[in-house]
Amino acid sequence: MDSEANETRTIDTGTAGPTGTIGTGPAVDTTGTGPAVNATGTGPAVDTTESGPAADRTEDLRHLRQLVARARHVVFDFDGPVCFLFPGSSAERVARDRAEWLREHGLHGLLMEEDRGHPDPYLVLSAVAGRHPGSDLVAELEERLTRQELAEVPRAWPTPYADVLVRTWTALGARLAIATDTSDRPVLSYLDSRGLTGCFAPHVYGRTPVPDLRLPGPHPHAVRRALNALGAAAGTSLVIGDTPADFAAAREAGTAFVGYAPNERGERRLLEAGVPRRHLVSSLDVLLRAVREG
Incomplete structure (x- = not known):
């Protein structure tokens, strides 16, 4: 997981995937040309590329x-x-906790405005490490995040x-x-x-x-x-x-x-x-x- 990946996760049950992605069931047709091939490679292919001929999902498989x-x-x-x-809202909760910890220690100014309240629990650590590499503050934040990660394991x-x-x-x-x-x-x-x-x-x-x-x-x-x-x-x-x-x-x-x-x-x-x-x-x-x- 990285700073681009943290979001409220929707867990895929394995029954279907985004159009054009190899999944385990028929993808939703958004082209109007018919159903996309399923993961077994037995259905008709549709055009899932930017341009050119229809993508052969059997060949992809x-x-x-x-x-x-x-x-x-x-x-x-x-x-x-x-x-x-960090399923559901867990990532947002951990990120808010981290930002609040900085605020309580008078360090909220270390974050850029766009970093505050971001739902990525790793963003605060990355932001502070970028401004104060190798500092005791970074080490403390890293250990705090590790403890939060450990607490999330059962969930x-x-x-x-x-x-x-x-x-x-x-x-x-x-x-x-x-x-x-x-x-x-x-x-x-x-x-x-x-x-x-x-x-x-x-x-x-x-x-x-x-x-x-x-x-x-x-x-x-x-x-x-x-x-x-x-x-x-x-x-x-x-x-x-x-x-x-x-x-x-x-x-x-x-x-x-x-x-x-x-x-x-x-x-x-x-x-x-x-x-x-x-x-x-x-x-x-x-x-x-x-x-x-x-």
């Missing part, structure tokens, strides 16, 4: 399966692809199909890691609560090891660190994320990327960042079936 088949090392972002750590919403996808990939021999702007402590706490620690440990790279808190989202350093620790080559690696920051980290590391876009806003953000439409899925069920079929 084939490409996705090839992408998955090559993946021997998979790096997940945490908040989004694995779970929703986190598992991303549909994430648990079984992780277990299936592991059982088939893939090596997995997490690279995220969340602290590694709540990540490990969540994984333990779901019985997933063994699928990732010790390859969990959270916010604490990242040298520059001013850069929200998984810094490319975290992705590279994960890949190096796994002994992974870029050509056999895959990053799964839900934000432009995830895509940028994968691109800098030279790895393939699959974008998780459970709603139209997430899809639009990733498309605008340059993610190819055929690399987007609205449900992890699509990846799960690709893994099983590979």
